[in-house]
Amino acid sequence: MKFAVASSPHHRAKRSTGDLMRLVMLATLPGVILQIWFFGWGNLVHFAIAGITAVVTEALILEVRKRDFERAIKDCSALLTALLLALCIPPFSPWWVSVIGTVFAIGIVKQLYGGLGYNVFNPAMAAYVMLLISFPVIMTGWLPPYSLTPVSHNPLDAAWIIFTGFTTDGYSLEQLRMGIDGHTMATPLDMVKTDLTQSLTVSESLARPEYADGLSTAWAWVNIGFLLGGLYLLKIRAIKWHIPVSMLAAMAIAAGILMLADSDRFTSPLFHLLSGGTMLGAFFIATDPVSASTTDRGRLWFGAGIGLWIVIIRTWGGYPDAIAFAVLVMNMAVPLIDYYTRPRTYGHRSEHKKVIRRQDEQEGK
Amino acid sequence: MNEYQQLTWQGVWKNNPALVQLLGLCPLLAVTATVINGLGLGLATTLVLIGSNCTVSLVRNVVPNEIRIPVFVMVIAAFVTIIQLLMNAYTFELYEALGIFIPLIVTNCAIIGRAEAYASKNPVHYAAMDGLMMGFGFTLVLVLLGAMRELLGYGTLLSGAHLLLGEWARDLTITVFSSDNPFLLAILPPGAFLGMGLLIALKNSLNHRVEAMMANDDSPKVVSRARVTGDAQG
Numbered sequence: 001m002k003f004a005v006a007s008s009p010h011h012r013a014k015r016s017t018g019d020l021m022r023l024v025m026l027a028t029l030p031g032v033i034l035q036i037w038f039f040g041w042g043n044l045v046h047f048a049i050a051g052i053t054a055v056v057t058e059a060l061i062l063e064v065r066k067r068d069f070e071r072a073i074k075d076c077s078a079l080l081t082a083l084l085l086a087l088c089i090p091p092f093s094p095w096w097v098s099v100i101g102t103v104f105a106i107g108i109v110k111q112l113y114g115g116l117g118y119n120v121f122n123p124a125m126a127a128y129v130m131l132l133i134s135f136p137v138i139m140t141g142w143l144p145p146y147s148l149t150p151v152s153h154n155p156l157d158a159a160w161i162i163f164t165g166f167t168t169d170g171y172s173l174e175q176l177r178m179g180i181d182g183h184t185m186a187t188p189l190d191m192v193k194t195d196l197t198q199s200l201t202v203s204e205s206l207a208r209p210e211y212a213d214g215l216s217t218a219w220a221w222v223n224i225g226f227l228l229g230g231l232y233l234l235k236i237r238a239i240k241w242h243i244p245v246s247m248l249a250a251m252a253i254a255a256g257i258l259m260l261a262d263s264d265r266f267t268s269p270l271f272h273l274l275s276g277g278t279m280l281g282a283f284f285i286a287t288d289p290v291s292a293s294t295t296d297r298g299r300l301w302f303g304a305g306i307g308l309w310i311v312i313i314r315t316w317g318g319y320p321d322a323i324a325f326a327v328l329v330m331n332m333a334v335p336l337i338d339y340y341t342r343p344r345t346y347g348h349r350s351e352h353k354k355v356i357r358r359q360d361e362q363e364g365k
Numbered sequence: 366m367n368e369y370q371q372l373t374w375q376g377v378w379k380n381n382p383a384l385v386q387l388l389g390l391c392p393l394l395a396v397t398a399t400v401i402n403g404l405g406l407g408l409a410t411t412l413v414l415i416g417s418n419c420t421v422s423l424v425r426n427v428v429p430n431e432i433r434i435p436v437f438v439m440v441i442a443a444f445v446t447i448i449q450l451l452m453n454a455y456t457f458e459l460y461e462a463l464g465i466f467i468p469l470i471v472t473n474c475a476i477i478g479r480a481e482a483y484a485s486k487n488p489v490h491y492a493a494m495d496g497l498m499m500g501f502g503f504t505l506v507l508v509l510l511g512a513m514r515e516l517l518g519y520g521t522l523l524s525g526a527h528l529l530l531g532e533w534a535r536d537l538t539i540t541v542f543s544s545d546n547p548f549l550l551a552i553l554p555p556g557a558f559l560g561m562g563l564l565i566a567l568k569n570s571l572n573h574r575v576e577a578m579m580a581n582d583d584s585p586k587v588v589s590r591a592r593v594t595g596d597a598q599g
Contacts, residue, residue: 133550133555134551135548137546
């Protein structure tokens with residue numbers, strides 16, 4: 001017979017910060033593999049560049065601050081930031097993009113605020129936004145997936161194009177970006193957004209050959225990969241379910257309402273959930289323990305807010321994807337959320353007994 | 366330090382309107398995308414400061430206390446209008462570039478702040494010096510921030526110098542590097558906020574360092590020697 005003690009906060013797994021960070025990095029693996037499969041080795045090269053930059057920046061700044069940098073580097077938090085940023089950067093952007101982004105993430109967003117545990121904003125997302133508004137052309141230059149690219153490229157080509165701007169065969173990034181029929185390819189979010197401004201309906205846009213031929217499947221597969229990794233994180237309790245679930249639910253509901261209102265102008269919930277960086281954002285980015293809300297009820301609000309903002313910004317904003325903006329906006333709201341969702345201290349009764357009683361009834365006590 | 370030195374020290378460093386009082390941030394952050402824009406606005410602000418400080422100081426015994434603020438604001442507005450018309454006449458392109466921020470000098474809190482805090486209590490020559498030094502301190506920060514942002518954003522320094530200084534200054538522009546992908550962040554408002562924050566941090570850390578050095582120098586060297594031999598008796 002199994003005797004499970006359910007009440008009281010029993011701490012089960014004793015993970016150090018480093019263990020947790022490494023687990024999260026491990027869990028990105030399915031998504032990373034699929035992303036490499038569809039979009040080439042670029043993200044891996046960028047991870048190498050960003051990782052080195054992150055560790056060096058962290059060490060330098062901690063040295064200046066006269067802190068123990070060995071411990072800070074061993075906890076792998078800088079590497080995780082580098083990984084998340086590298087996954088968001090279009091695979092064949094020049095090398096200095098990830099260098100500037102990582103220096104900004106670690107140096108300014110994280111260390112200037114006091115280092116791990118003190119940063120108000122999610123470092124990877126703040127850096128991504130910084131890069132997006134600084135270099136909009138590069139940061140929206142996603143390649144079409146492999147099946148649609150006329151020329152093949154291997155890991156060496158990926159590194160070569162990142163450092164020199166040309167593949168080993170002399171193709172430039174612009175040439176690689178041209179799809180089969182000489183169309184410039186983009187992400188599904190980009191494509192639908194552009195088509196909508198050209199007064200096509202959503203279904204017309206999604207019926208275009210490029211989309212049907214693999215653009216949608218590639219992005220959907222990458223998202224499913226990150227979803228798997230995220231479910232693994234939930235299973236081993238590295239993250240709590242509140243943020244991802246409320247975020248995805250809010251996205252689905254908001255997109256659903258919009259689609260019911262006018263399905264020609266607004267895309268379906270499924271499209272929202274499986275394109276762009278939705279799953280990466282829900283399970284790996286929004287759940288950052290430092291910059292997210294710290295109470296369970298707060299996490300629900302935090303996640304729901306992110307989901308809502310994503311749909312709003314994707315639909316009416318100027319940029320195609322919105323995970324980073326949504327996360328930053330809700331990061332700003334975290335102190336407020338935490339203030340209003342403070343849990344009742346164990347053993348204390350709230351002054352508003354009625355409220356408590358009502359809550360108890362709802363919970364079925 | 367006599368009063369003049371004191372005023373210089375206060376205006377440029379210790380009580381710098383931009384770095385310490387954090388006044389006049391709106392134009393400071395908005396126009397400093399290039400050195401010349403910053404310099405132009407800095408000079409305009411300095412001129413207004415000197416003029417308004419002198420005038421306020423002259424009328425300080427005439428103006429009833431209850432209505433001093435409206436009077437000061439009108440004095441400032443008059444000087445701003447003069448500067449605005451002068452710039453419109455002689456540096457038209459810069460006037461266009463700075464746009465709304467020239468008339469907005471009226472609302473720059475640094476100016477009304479100096480009028481209220483210093484000029485309305487001190488004689489004219491000191492008030493003029495205060496205006497000059499406060500304006501100089503403000504201009505210094507504008508130019509510094511403008512240089513940071515222009516260098517990062519466009520890779521140049523002093524571009525458009527002819528707008529302020531005339532045709533001969535066209536050659537002053539220094540191109541440090543040129544890039545197909547300008548670092549837009551530096552030119553956009555977030556770059557102004559970040560650069561400003563870094564400047565303030567730099568100033569504070571310099572301050573701490575200097576203070577620490579001064580403290581070390583000032584503390585008298587106390588040599589304490591324990592007496593172990595009792596009375597020396599030969």
